[in-house]
Amino acid sequence: MTILLTGAGGFLGKHLLEVLLSQMDHSVIALTSQGKNLCGMFPAEENRLTVVPTEQFTSLPFAEIDVLVNCAFPRNEDGTKMAEGLRFIAEILNAAVDGGVGAVINISSQSVYSQQRTEPATEETPLNLEGKYAVGKYAAELLTNTLCAAVPHTNLRLASLIGAGFDQRVPNKLVAKALAGEELKVLTGPQYYGFLDVRDASDAITTMIKSDSAAWSEVYNLGTNESYTLEDIVKTVVEIYNQKFSANITYKTELSEKHFNSVLSCRKFNEDFHWSPRYSLIDTIQWIFEQKKAK
Numbered sequence: 001m002t003i004l005l006t007g008a009g010g011f012l013g014k015h016l017l018e019v020l021l022s023q024m025d026h027s028v029i030a031l032t033s034q035g036k037n038l039c040g041m042f043p044a045e046e047n048r049l050t051v052v053p054t055e056q057f058t059s060l061p062f063a064e065i066d067v068l069v070n071c072a073f074p075r076n077e078d079g080t081k082m083a084e085g086l087r088f089i090a091e092i093l094n095a096a097v098d099g100g101v102g103a104v105i106n107i108s109s110q111s112v113y114s115q116q117r118t119e120p121a122t123e124e125t126p127l128n129l130e131g132k133y134a135v136g137k138y139a140a141e142l143l144t145n146t147l148c149a150a151v152p153h154t155n156l157r158l159a160s161l162i163g164a165g166f167d168q169r170v171p172n173k174l175v176a177k178a179l180a181g182e183e184l185k186v187l188t189g190p191q192y193y194g195f196l197d198v199r200d201a202s203d204a205i206t207t208m209i210k211s212d213s214a215a216w217s218e219v220y221n222l223g224t225n226e227s228y229t230l231e232d233i234v235k236t237v238v239e240i241y242n243q244k245f246s247a248n249i250t251y252k253t254e255l256s257e258k259h260f261n262s263v264l265s266c267r268k269f270n271e272d273f274h275w276s277p278r279y280s281l282i283d284t285i286q287w288i289f290e291q292k293k294a295k
Contacts, residue, residue, distance in 0.1 A: 001026040002064050003209060004101070006092060007071030008051075009034030011166050012107065012158075012198055014041070016071065019202040021048060024210070029065070031057055031072070031092075057092050062099025067209050068092075069105045073140060077132040089140050093147040103213035104153040105205065106144040109137045110194065110221070110264050112157060120194070120227070120265040123157075123219050145218060152213035156205070159223030159264050162284050163198035164291030170230065171195075171281075174237045175288045184238065184251035186230040191256070193233070194263035196223045197279035197287075207275050217272070223264040224277045236285050244289060 003020060007013045008030035017038070020028050027048045030038055035051045042049050052060065054072075070092070074085040089106075096104065113121040114128035129135045141155045162169045167176065170193070177184055204222055234251045241249055270276055 001066045001209075002029065003027075004029045004031065004060065004062075004065045004068045004096075005071065006031045006054075006057075006069070007073065007107075008032040009038060010071055011163070012161060012201060013071045014038070015163070015198045016069065016202040016205055017042070017049075019199075019206050020209075023203075023206050029060065031060075054088070058095055060095070060099070062096050062101045065096070066102040067105060067213065068096050068101050068103070069107070069205060069209070070140075070144075071107045073107070073136065075133075079132070082132060082136045086136060086139055086143070090143050090147065093143060097148055097151055101151060103151055103216070104144060104148045105208065106140060106153070106155045107205075108141050108155045108157045108219075109134070110157050110159050110223070110262055112138045112141070115262060116259050117261045117263075120225070120263040121221065122265045123217075123221055123268055141219070152216055153218070154208075154216040155219045156208075156222045156269075157219060157264070158201060159194040159196040159221075159266075160262055161198050161201060162195045162288075164287045166198070169195075171233055171237065171285050172288055174234055175241075175285065175292055178237055178241045178249060179289075179292055184234055184249070186234045186251065186253055187256035187258070188229070188231050188253045189256040189258060191230055191258065191260040192227045192263050193229070193260075194223050194227060195281065195284070197277065197284045200224070200277040200279050203278070204269070204273070204275050207273050211273060215272075217268070220269040220272070221264040221266045222269050223266045225264070225266050225270075226281070227263045228281060233281070233285075236281055240282070240285055240289060
């Protein structure tokens with residue numbers, strides 16, 4: 001089996017590449033603008049890993065590619081970058097389908113649902129695109145469904161990814177503050193977060209790649225089914241810090257009426273692929289602590 005991974009230099013892409021190379025005895029083509037970094041990360045896999053610059057995608061042997069996993073997408077909300085990213089997705093999907101690719105997995109996001117929802121979103125929950133990022137992600141889904149209509153395809157709506165090195169997330173910021181000796185403060189109120197450890201995301205996608213693509217549904221939610229408040233997160237950070245350093249740091253809360261909910265119901269994916277996550281929030285925050293201490 002040959003897998004093409006676009007956006008291979010991103011947070012998810014790098015971890016997924018590592019899992020693909022460790023769990024599957026097949027070849028991977030990594031399409032990325034960060035080729036030197038990836039080659040340095042996997043020097044022993046030169047026989048199974050081919051790194052291709054993003055702009056050279058038209059030269060790829062699509063007829064030999066069993067599954068294309070599209071992780072490519074601009075994370076910022078700059079309008080120009082968003083347009084360039086969507087154009088690239090359209091171009092590579094067109095080239096892949098015309099070239100005879102076997103199947104396509106497009107990485108989407110829970111952000112296509114309302115962030116004001118009161119219940120965990122299922123695949124049937126009406127969409128509500130509340131920001132540029134959500135609009136872009138849904139546009140990529142529509143491109144996938146339209147351009148890949150003739151081949152097996154799916155869109156994975158991921159819960160918010162967390163893990164060591166992804167410092168824009170709340171757990172990472174709180175760990176950094178704790179290690180710097182700064183006061184920890186969080187808002188309390190109707191705010192609920194659904195997270196997914198990037199290692200679990202990578203394992204789930206690999207499980208899907210190994211399955212029969214003809215049976216895939218057009219969309220799946222992928223997460224843990226768990227819900228966390230900001231106070232849950234900061235409590236976990238404080239508990240782990242105090243255990244690791246025999247310390248006694250505390251935190252403060254401020255009341256907020258702002259509503260937020262990013263929780264997913266992921267039963268469909270779990271049942272279709274007999275998969276469940278392995279990493280808890282505690283596991284992930286411990287990993288973040290270890291990575292930041294090692295720096």
